[in-house]
Amino acid sequence: MSIVQVLERLGHKVDYPEAQTCCGQPPFNSGHWDEARAVAERQMTIFRDAETVVIASGSCGAMVKNFYPELFHNHPREAEARALAAKTHEFSDFLVNKLAVLDVGARFPGRATFHDGCHGLRELGLKKPPRQLLRHVQGLELVEMSEAETCCGFGGAFAVKFPMISTAMGEVKCASIADTGADYVISNDSSCLMQIRGVLDRQGKSVKTLHLAEVLAQT
Amino acid sequence: MKTHAGEFNESARRYTADLPHRDLIQKALAGYYAKRDESKNRFQNWPGARDLAAEIKWNAINHLDRCLDEFVSKLEARGTKIFWAPGAQEARDYIIGVARKHKVRSIIKSKSMTAEEIHLNDALEKEGFEVVESDLGEYIVQLRREPPYHLVFPAMHLTRRQISDLFHDKLGSAPTNNPEDLTMIARRVMRRKYCEAEMGISGANFAIAETGMISITENEGNARLTTSLPKIHVAIVGIEKVLPKLSDLALFLPMLATAGAGQSITCYNTLYGGPRQPGEPDGPEEFHVVLLDNRRTELLADAEQRDALHCIRCGACLNVCPVFKNVGGHSYGTTYQGPIGSVITPHLRGLQDWKHLSQASSLCGACTETCPLKINLHHHLLHNRRNAVRALPGRLGKFLQSGFVFMMRRPKLYQLAARAGRIAQPLQRLFQGTILDPLRAWTKTRLFPPLAEKSFREMWRERKTP
Numbered sequence: 152m153s154i155v156q157v158l159e160r161l162g163h164k165v166d167y168p169e170a171q172t173c174c175g176q177p178p179f180n181s182g183h184w185d186e187a188r189a190v191a192e193r194q195m196t197i198f199r200d201a202e203t204v205v206i207a208s209g210s211c212g213a214m215v216k217n218f219y220p221e222l223f224h225n226h227p228r229e230a231e232a233r234a235l236a237a238k239t240h241e242f243s244d245f246l247v248n249k250l251a252v253l254d255v256g257a258r259f260p261g262r263a264t265f266h267d268g269c270h271g272l273r274e275l276g277l278k279k280p281p282r283q284l285l286r287h288v289q290g291l292e293l294v295e296m297s298e299a300e301t302c303c304g305f306g307g308a309f310a311v312k313f314p315m316i317s318t319a320m321g322e323v324k325c326a327s328i329a330d331t332g333a334d335y336v337i338s339n340d341s342s343c344l345m346q347i348r349g350v351l352d353r354q355g356k357s358v359k360t361l362h363l364a365e366v367l368a369q370t
Numbered sequence: 371m372k373t374h375a376g377e378f379n380e381s382a383r384r385y386t387a388d389l390p391h392r393d394l395i396q397k398a399l400a401g402y403y404a405k406r407d408e409s410k411n412r413f414q415n416w417p418g419a420r421d422l423a424a425e426i427k428w429n430a431i432n433h434l435d436r437c438l439d440e441f442v443s444k445l446e447a448r449g450t451k452i453f454w455a456p457g458a459q460e461a462r463d464y465i466i467g468v469a470r471k472h473k474v475r476s477i478i479k480s481k482s483m484t485a486e487e488i489h490l491n492d493a494l495e496k497e498g499f500e501v502v503e504s505d506l507g508e509y510i511v512q513l514r515r516e517p518p519y520h521l522v523f524p525a526m527h528l529t530r531r532q533i534s535d536l537f538h539d540k541l542g543s544a545p546t547n548n549p550e551d552l553t554m555i556a557r558r559v560m561r562r563k564y565c566e567a568e569m570g571i572s573g574a575n576f577a578i579a580e581t582g583m584i585s586i587t588e589n590e591g592n593a594r595l596t597t598s599l600p601k602i603h604v605a606i607v608g609i610e611k612v613l614p615k616l617s618d619l620a621l622f623l624p625m626l627a628t629a630g631a632g633q634s635i636t637c638y639n640t641l642y643g644g645p646r647q648p649g650e651p652d653g654p655e656e657f658h659v660v661l662l663d664n665r666r667t668e669l670l671a672d673a674e675q676r677d678a679l680h681c682i683r684c685g686a687c688l689n690v691c692p693v694f695k696n697v698g699g700h701s702y703g704t705t706y707q708g709p710i711g712s713v714i715t716p717h718l719r720g721l722q723d724w725k726h727l728s729q730a731s732s733l734c735g736a737c738t739e740t741c742p743l744k745i746n747l748h749h750h751l752l753h754n755r756r757n758a759v760r761a762l763p764g765r766l767g768k769f770l771q772s773g774f775v776f777m778m779r780r781p782k783l784y785q786l787a788a789r790a791g792r793i794a795q796p797l798q799r800l801f802q803g804t805i806l807d808p809l810r811a812w813t814k815t816r817l818f819p820p821l822a823e824k825s826f827r828e829m830w831r832e833r834k835t836p
Contacts, residue, residue, distance in 0.1 A: 152829050167830050172778040180733065182755030183771040190778045269734035302692045306732025311811035313379075313730050318815040319386040319696040320732065323396075349816030 153368035154207055154242055157255050161246075168197045176214040179222065180307050188222055195219075195231050203249070204239040207364060209271020209340045212241035217274050241271055242364055243339050247280035253287050259369045260290035263361075264333040266324070266347065267300050268340030281339050281363050288366060298327035305346035321350035328358055339363045374703055375726035381701035382730070388698075391527065395695050398526050402689055405632025412634055413624070423625055424744040427680040430579075430612050434670065437579040437612040438661070444582020448644030451658045458488035461660050465490065465571070465604055466497050468658055472602055474499060474568040478560075480586070480593035481505035482573025483521055483683055484606045484662055487705040487718075490571070501571075502563045504592035506556055513540045519699035520707060522630050522685035527698060560592065570600040570654070574607040575682070576622060580615045583643040584659070587623060587636045594640055603654040605642065608662050610679040622682065629742040630684035669717045675750050678713050680743040687737035687747055693730060702727065709737035713750040721758050728754035785827060792821045 155165050175190035194215075198204050206212040216236045223232035246252045265285060271277045285293050304310065304320025311317075324347060328336050336351075336358055338344050348360040372380075385391055410416045430437050442452050455461035469477065477499050479485065491512070494501050503512040507524035511517065513536055518524030525533070530547050537543045543555045572593055574584035584605050586593045597603045613622060619639075627633040646653035669679055688694045688708030699707040704715045704727070712727035728751040737747040759767065777783050795818075801807040803814050812818060 152826065152833075155830075167826075169827055169830070170781045172781055172784045173774075175778070178771045178774060180752065180755070181729075181767065181771065182752075182757075182759035183767065184756050184759075186771040186775045189775045193779055269732070269736075273735035273739055300736070302732050302734035302736065304692065304732055306734070309729070309732050313382065314811050314815055315383045315386040316693055316696055316730060317732070319392070320692045321816065323392075323692065323696070345819055346816070348819050349812070352817040352819070353815065 153362065153364035154205065156368045157246075157257075157364060158205065161250065161252060161255065166201070168201075171197050174211045174214045175222075176211065176218075177307055179214065179218060184222060188226070191219055191222060191232070192228065195228065195235050198235055198239075199231070201238070203245070204235065205245050206239060206241055207339075207362070208342065209241050209268040209275055209277060210342055212239065212244070213270035213274035215239045216241075241275055241277060241339065243271075243280035243284055244275060244277055247283055253283050255284065255287070255367050257287075257367045257369050258289040259366050261335055262292045262294060262331075262333045263335035263337050263366070264294050264296045264328055264331045265299065266296075266303060266328070266336055266338040266340075266343055268338055268343045269302050271339050272300060277339070281337075284363065284367060285337065288369075291366070294331045294333055296327040296331045296333075298324060301327070303343045303346045305342050307342070310346060317346070318350065321346050325350045325354065325356065325358075329356060333358060335359050335361050335366075337361050337363055337366055374723050377703055378697075378701055378726055378730065381703070382697040385698040385701055386696050391698060392696060394527065394529065395698065398523075399689055399695065402632050406628060406686075406689075407632075409624075409628040409632050409634050413628070419621060419625060420742055420744050423621055423742060424677075424680065426613065426618050426621070427682075427743055428677070430614050431610060431670070431676060431679045433614075434609065434612065437614055438609060440579040441577050441582055441612060442659075442661075444579075445644060445659060446582075448582070448647065449657070450582075450644045451656065453658065453660045455660050455662045455664070457664050458662075461488050461606065461662050461664070462490060462493040464660060465606075465658075466493065466499075468602065468604060468656075469494070469497075469499055469569055472568060472656075474602070476563065476567045477501045477569045477571060478504050478563050478567035478596050478600060479508075479571040480573070480588070480596040481508050481524075482571070482606055483518075483705060484573050484608045485571065486518060487608075487664065488606070488662065490606070502560065502567075504560050504564070504590075504596050505588070506553060506590060506592075509556055509560070510536065513537075517700070517705075520685060520688055521683050521710075527700070564595045564599045567596075567600045569602045569604065570596040570598075571604045571606065572597050574605050574611055575626065576613045576619065577607050577611045578616050578619070578641070579612055581641075581643065583616070583641040584611075585619055585623070585639065585641050587626060587639050589631075589633075589637045591638050594638060597640075597642060598653055601655045602658070603642070603645070603656070604658040604660060606660045606662060608664075609666055610681070625742050626682050626684050629682075629686040629740070665718045669714065672717070674753055675713070675717070677743075677745050678710070678717070678747075678750060680745055681710050681714070682743060683710075684742060686740045686742060690736040690740045692732070692734065692736070697730075709747045709751070710745070713745075713747055713754065716754050716758075721754065722762055725754060725758040728752075728758070785825070788821075788825055792823070795821055 158165050175187040179187035219232040219236050223229045303324045304317040344360040413419050453464045491501050503509045510525040519527045534545045537555050575587045576585040627636045645657040691708050694708040704711045716724040731751050733748050735748045
């Protein structure tokens with residue numbers, strides 16, 4: 152809901168097609184591309200008439216923007232997949248690169264560090280936008296962790312298929328978060344936050360996880 | 371019998387719980403990152419250098435037939451013996467044949483992952499030849515009777531203390547914590563072996579088509595001695611090692627040094643173009659080049675993943691891989707560890723047996739980002755996963771995925787499932803992390819965050835109808 156609040160505050164009309172479900176990344180990543188296509192096709196139809204699609208997660212964003220065109224390569228609906236990819240934006244990308252907004256008028260007192268979700272960072276190349284937005288939040292002190300770009304270890308089914316590796320990666324991440332002395336860890340990917348929170352809570356650490364939009368929605 | 375996947379899981383479980391190991395690798399790599407970045411900055415334009423390198427290698431691999439022809443004819447013109455080895459067995463047999471013919475007893479060897487790939491040392495030892503590794507790291511793991519831990523740093527998993535203890539046990543040297551002293555101990559053994567050996571075996575970092583030469587890059591000078599003191603030199607070269615022009619080395623040598631070890635250039639860079647020529651004072655009497663295919667041509671036939679043959683074995687992808695850093699090099703059970711190993715091993719040794727390595731990745735893409743040749747490593751892991759499912763759709767996987775699709779195409783059912791999850795969660799909390807917990811794979815080591823009391827959809831509806 153925070154994303155809706157921020158976008159409406161900026162004067163945009165937001166719609167939420169209730170028939171939408173998943174982008175299809177889980178079957179895609181596990182190698183079941185036919186199944187992924189079946190799920191993706193629905194979303195393509197649902198969002199056909201939207202002017203712009205804003206996605207709350209770098210990972211789902213990368214799926215639509217980068218992998219839909221590959222998934223539908225040489226498929227009758229390839230053009231449609233490319234059209235959806237072109238008009239889809241991850242939230243911070245939309246604000247900074249599309250709307251050229253850096254200050255959304257947010258206020259959030261606290262010390263925070265930002266975690267780069269791998270898909271947002273490497274598939275979509277969004278190193279700067281979330282930080283630019285956060286630097287304009289009143290009262291927020293942004294500190295960088297040494298392992299900001301290191302994967303948190305979530306990786307979808309990887310997290311439950313190889314829990315020992317996934318957890319070890321999460322521990323490395325959380326140690327780096329703790330080193331900053333931040334009260335909050337912010338990211339633009341909910342799945343990373345679920346992993347990070349899962350490890351932090353298990354370790355009994357008091358650092359809180361927040362989605363970028365939750366911070367930007369605070370006034 | 372345990373499967374490769376089972377062995378991987380068991381080893382990964384052991385290493386991920388080994389905190390001193392994690393610490394050791396992190397510390398070793400922190401030093402590498404600093405040096406690598408410093409060295410990258412000496413390039414006028416590192417991204418441009420990557421583009422250029424990828425283009426050169428693309429040309430080499432996409433014209434591999436012509437490049438290899440040129441390479442071989444130039445080498446033969448100077449009296450080099452060429453052997454085209456279709457597979458590991460043929461390569462081993464040829465090298466053993468050469469050794470037998472010359473009544474070789476002792477062999478000195480410099481570092482070669484291609485030799486590791488065909489398990490050359492085991493085969494030679496089984497035939498009664500003595501083989502000594504002359505690269506310090508390789509010598510250490512050879513004494514431990516274990517495979518290299520890392521493409522470039524074979525003994526990076528060991529502390530100085532462990533190496534000292536090893537030398538004490540195997541060579542009877544006095545314990546020492548000083549790296550120079552440790553090096554001297556190994557050096558004394560090796561100097562003797564260089565003089566005794568009748569045959570030297572090396573790998574090759576690059577094969578230069580234009581001039582018919584192999585290029586070897588090293589820091590210890592051991593490869594020079596290995597290849598020039600014994601009367602026979604055998605170089606084992608993967609067919610993908612080719613570069614079209616001699617001048618390509620001006621880019622590739624500093625690039626390999628930078629990405630591989632954070633050096634501007636390695637200490638010794640040598641080109642070998644044939645056996646001792648008439649009138650020359652030194653060099654081997656015979657020079658053999660074994661060109662190894664070993665299923666590389668199958669990868670060549672795969673247009674989607676062909677760029678994996680661009681790899682120069684710098685190991686940079688291992689150094690940034692969070693999976694490698696936690697499971698360690700030995701867990702892979704492959705010659706080539708880390709992301710590049712996970713990509714190519716299924717091609718070299720069978721997709722179904724090695725697909726687990728492509729699954730054991732969070733697809734974070736740090737490998738692709740760092741690869742100096744811009745190999746699309748993490749996307750190839752996705753391609754391997756897809757190819758594995760296509761070739762052998764497992765029943766359980768198919769069932770689960772079909773169920774997923776069924777639900778995701780029915781929003782009402784999806785909403786119902788989400789509601790059911792919210793109702794069931796308090797119940798799951800009671801069993802959290804125990805055997806009864808259906809989410810145990812997650813909750814054994816992590817907590818599961820509480821689901822929101824209201825779904826987005828419910829909030830959206832309330833908002834729309836105030």
